[in-house]
Amino acid sequence: MIPAVDILDGAVVRLRRGDFSDVTRFGDDPVAAISDWAEQGAPLVHCVDLAGARDGRPDRGAWQALASAAARVQLGGGLRTVDDVEEAVAAGIARAVVGTAAVWSHGTLSEMVRAVGPERIVVAIDVRDGRARGSGWADEGRPVEDVLREVVACGVGRALVTGIERDGLLTGPD
Template sequence: MIVIPAVDIRAGRCVRLLQGDFARETVYADDPVAMARHWADLGAPWLHVVDLDGARTGQPVQLELVSAIVRAVPGVSVQAGGGVRSLEAIERLLALGVARVVIGTVALEQPELVAQAIDRFGADQLVVAIDSRDGWVATRGWETMAPVRAETVAQQMASVGVRRILATDIARDGTMTCPNVELMARLARSGVTVIASGGVGRYEDLVALAGISGVEAAIVGRALYEGRWCPQRATDWVVGGAG
């Protein structure tokens, strides 16, 4: 299982939100590009870049910063999202050199667009974000709850050709209390490969996720920024397990 550092951007700075709450923000760096380069220098093979401004407004806002990050980390793959709700937005990010584009709200509200995106760009260049609280899906920057279960959406996405989802337990995001291993295991049985997010606070949490068949990666944010887990070389970003 690969560990992917998160670079969340809001108002031009590198931040983390607690449980997706924009009112509970911690600023970790004024320069997201320098932070991305820092993780790349430590051997991270992937970066997870989120345009939080875009997630809230419904269209990408930080395209220049995303582009600068991609250029600053040659040899590192970048997946990026936040407010991606059209084929044009996906195309713009891919044109910047992003390896995978993360789409969330639109997958639930316009599943036909997901199928169109797969036909146009290929399944390997897309990740569908399924963000949930108590198993119920949240959309529009996590500010709106939908009356549908996360597993149901995962199954729907698999049926239209989605290969990879990014699953976040909002209640655990930024808490470092431990990931929702049970949720990740259920989603991994839905016919999709899972990138797990939310709650990682120590190396043992990564080992637990790596033990789930079908979980190929884990996103880590606050635990990295606050030194709870400190990778020093490229091999540290890979954790053994069943996945």
């Protein structure tokens, strides 16, 4: 298991089922939160730039600070282009997490893999009722098995699959 730290406006938060109007705030220092996980033995922490995910513009200014934490950081949220992924990795981010936008565009995902290597890419797949969803979970989606086959065909060996119906409920792993 990989612990997670969600970040919104510089704070450590949790969104209930991805709802930006239902936010629980846990602290003001994401680097300290990552370091807390490292002290508990986590070698890697999954972080999400929620504003970046929502707005499509990642917070590049935070990348070096996050990368300086005591654990390696796997970061997602707004990483949609090859340049985004290359810059995140260059800033010290261990793994770049890209969402369904990269999967829907096979060329983009393959280019990301060529740019930074397959070990530095994780594809986030949000699932409801056996279907991979995109566009803020609003679209009809595609069968998750089909999407996973496409991800593997692009050379990616890691996928982060989230059950949308349980996201942010603190009911344990799914």
